[in-house]
Amino acid sequence: MTLLTFRFAPSPNGELHLGHAYSALLNQGLAMHAGGRLLLRVEDIDTTRCTPAFEAGMLADLKWLGLAWQEPVRRQSEHFAEYRVVLERLIREELVYPAFMSRGEIRAFIADTQTRGRDWPRDPDGVPLYPPADKALPMKERNRRIAENAPFAWRLDVGAAMKRLGGDLVWAEFNDETLSATHSVVASPQDWGDVIVARRDIPTSYHLAVVMDDALQCVSHVVRGRDLFSATGVQRLLQDLLGLPQPAYFHHRLILGPDGRKLSKSLRDTGLATLRDAGASPDDIRHMVGL
Structure with missing residues (x-):
């Protein structure tokens, strides 16, 4: 058992x-x-x-x-070395890309878009989604910026990742604190846009580390606050991309x-x-x- x-x-x-x-x-x-x-x-x-x-x-x-x-x-x-191995796999498979825009550049890009009458999408926490400009950079330009030590973060290409998997992502969510029954929740990782999975100097992020740790520690039940409910969609996507087992979840009430x-x-x-x-x-x- x-x-x-x-x-x-x-x-x-x-x-x-x-x-x-x-x-x-x-x-x-x-x-x-x-x-x-x-x-x-x-x-x-x-x-x-x-x-x-x-x-x-x-x-x-x-x-x-x-x-x-x-x-x-x-x-x-x-355990940064362990996370780095997985990050390098995502880089090889072209599922992540270096994102160079600063907070100021992001704000300026979005402001310019909104002056032309387009509302900019936001994630479930209300933060504007990352603009798509860096995803279109040629490889030569990416490598040049990295070689020149330009600050950047590795972002997950959620569109490419979803296309790779195909079909719906779901997770099992317990109905209440008794953990006696579950229902299926359809994950929507695209709601978060291209999330950060690592930084230049730290080879992981919350999302990447948590799915790796849960798998390595054989965690069967993730019981955590309701504020992380929507973020589970991103983690389910990473679990499937990396071939990791999926725990069952319960997102409890907040104090x-x-x-x-x-x-x-x-x-x-x-x-x-x-x-x-x-x-x-x-x-x-x-x-x-x-x-």
């Missing part, structure tokens, strides 16, 4: 908050109920914002909550702040360490997140 595997995968770029507590405790509870295992993954490919101090604080918070995971912890920053928005580390919402220092107990945290 295959051992069911769950994972909690935070980024050490700030303090964990109640939303992280809910996701971590939910994953642990589901893993225990299923007789499976829980893994901890440190998603630290952003080597500028992710720090050892934040990681130490994160681990302390999780242990205080009572989270127990199977060792070893996988740190993405220790919201008093103003109704989801909690965020970047906005410095109250962290677990602050709540602990104020006298809160792990049981208090469970009550606060509805567990």
Whole structure:
């Protein structure tokens, strides 16, 4: 019988908050109920914002909550060589291309288009899609810019990727926290345009690393926040392109702040360490997140 595997995968770029507590405790509870295992993954490919101090604080918070995971912890920053191998495969298969436009150039391109009466498409997060200009660059020009150390990112040619696969992409989404039944969701990776899969100096991105890690760690159940629901379409596309197994997904409810928005580390919402220092107990945290 295959051992069911769950994972909690935070980024050490700030303090964990109640939303992280809910996701971590939910994953642990589901893993225990299923007789499976829980893994901890440190998603630290952003080597500028992710720090050892934040990681130490994160681990302390999780242990205080009572989270127990199977060792070893996988740190993405220790596996860049593995990601690079897969990136080079995508380059050889001409499924990615170097994208050179800066944020300012993107804004100018879109503004010029909109002055001519055309609305520019946006992704599910409201960010304008990347313009198609770089995709049409001749190989000689691409190589010249790279040789001259022009900044760039590797973007997935979603149109070419979808054409390569043919047919609909779907994933199995659990209906609720009991994980007793699923329904099929049709993936729409094209909604995100040509997403970044790697940068010049970091041979991966969130999307590429997460599908590789889930496969390498034999993750069977991905339980994470509803804010990542639409992004699953991009990850399903990468899984099929790379011949990786597909876990089943459950995108759980979000813990919201008093103003109704989801909690965020970047906005410095109250962290677990602050709540602990104020006298809160792990049981208090469970009550606060509805567990």
